[in-house]
Amino acid sequence: MMWWHSRYGVPKTWVSDNATHFKNQVLALLSKFMKAKQEFVVAYSPCLNGSVERVNRDVLQVLRAMILEYSLSYQDWVHLIPLVQADLNHSPVPSLAGRAPIEVLTGLPCPRPISTIFVPGYAPISVNTSMQTIEGSLAALRSSIEKMHQEVTDQRERRTLLNKKRAEGYQMVNFSIGDYVLRSRVDEKNQNKLLVTWVGPYVVTKCNAHSFTVKHLVTGRESNVHASRLKFFAESDLEVTEELREHIAAQGIVLKVESIRQHRWNEDMHDYQLVISWEGLEAIEDSWEPLKVMHQDIKVLVDAYVDRAKDEKLTTYYNLLKA
Incomplete structure (x- = not known):
């Protein structure tokens, strides 16, 4: 204890377990003279003071391996302590x-391990021992x-x-820019049951504090997604093939309706169909969608289109649909 204090200074607090070589009158008197405070914790408690016991277990394992490696007697283990100590430190x-x-x-x-094998040449260095240099x-x-x-x-x-x-x-995630991830999408059915579907892959374009900005590979649309709604798919060196793009386009991605262009009556479906223009897609990718489905998904846009179309049959049918 005195050697440690003379070399590194006197600590304000001594933390140890309740072993007799720590909890005795000699150390109590020494701590009083050193103006230090003794604190005792439960032995072998990993949350308090179990790190020493954990390291000692590794030290014993290394010592056994070194004794077998160098064909030494078990009584010579003490000579290996400096090697193990130097390796740990x-x-x-x-x-x-x-x-x-x-x-x-x-x-x-x-020091690097290779320094014991290759010692580069060093030029003599002059040291300035002035008080100003030492203080700096x-x-x-x-x-x-x-x-x-x-x-x-x-x-x-x-x-x-x-x-x-x-x-x-909790499952911790740590994505990097350029990684490919899957995004969870919640599908709300008519029965009001929430089902999570993993769609993608998306590419990570920005790392935020609590979320990631991901870009869709087909539409190019970017969105902020919480880390808990993403899972890893592939590294940034993934080759995006045409087959992969087709797979992404066919998995029912959620798109935003840009506008409703026209309508028609479908005898086979006994329902009107609307030409939907999707945001982020080209005009050639406009699609005919049933009025009954669109009425549930985008009611405000459908109401505005029916009023703007000035089609008496469409208006009558739509009023019956809403009733």
Whole structure:
């Protein structure tokens, strides 16, 4: 403890479990003299202080593997501790925002493994030891370490939130611009039952804070969709073939009606048909749609068209349809 304090300074709080080598009169007296506060947590609790036990389990596994690899006696395991410790301290880990523990603690860059094999030539560097230079270097070091620690804290908070959402059953998604995704579409039937159908693929064109902007491959229309309404389809290097476009066009995409152009009576259907012009599609793709269906889907547009058409038979039939 004294060696640690003399090297790194006195921490304000000591956190440990209730083991006798932590909870005793000697350490209590030492913490009193050092003006530090002792806090005890439950042993082997992963949410409190279980990280050390978790690392020790990996250390034991590595030691067993190294003993077998180098054909050593199990009594010589103590000589392998420095190797394992150096590997743990100098290996970048995701929980530290991709940095090594030695870098987070000291601010020094982590040496590369290849540096033990290839040592490049270094030119002599003259160091300015003036007080102004030293103060500037210390300020830059403190700023760098504070920024690095903030990144580590943010990474841990994101990981904690992610674990909570996974435990609650949420499926986290992370799409990139250019990825191809499927979009869920809710179909409301006459029985008022909601059925979700996955349509697409769409291509992601923009990543927002809580949603993604996706573009339809046939119409080119873009729309903002929440991440929970999307699922992954393919990477950005997907080859969009003509067969894929035909498949997308044939899956019943939801289009917006641009206008109603004309009408006619269909004897086989015993119903009027309307020529619907779709927004985002060419005029050659206009289609004849039943009046009964269009009356349910776009009632306001149909009302306006019937009034504008000035067709007595159409008006009479439409009034009976609405009655």
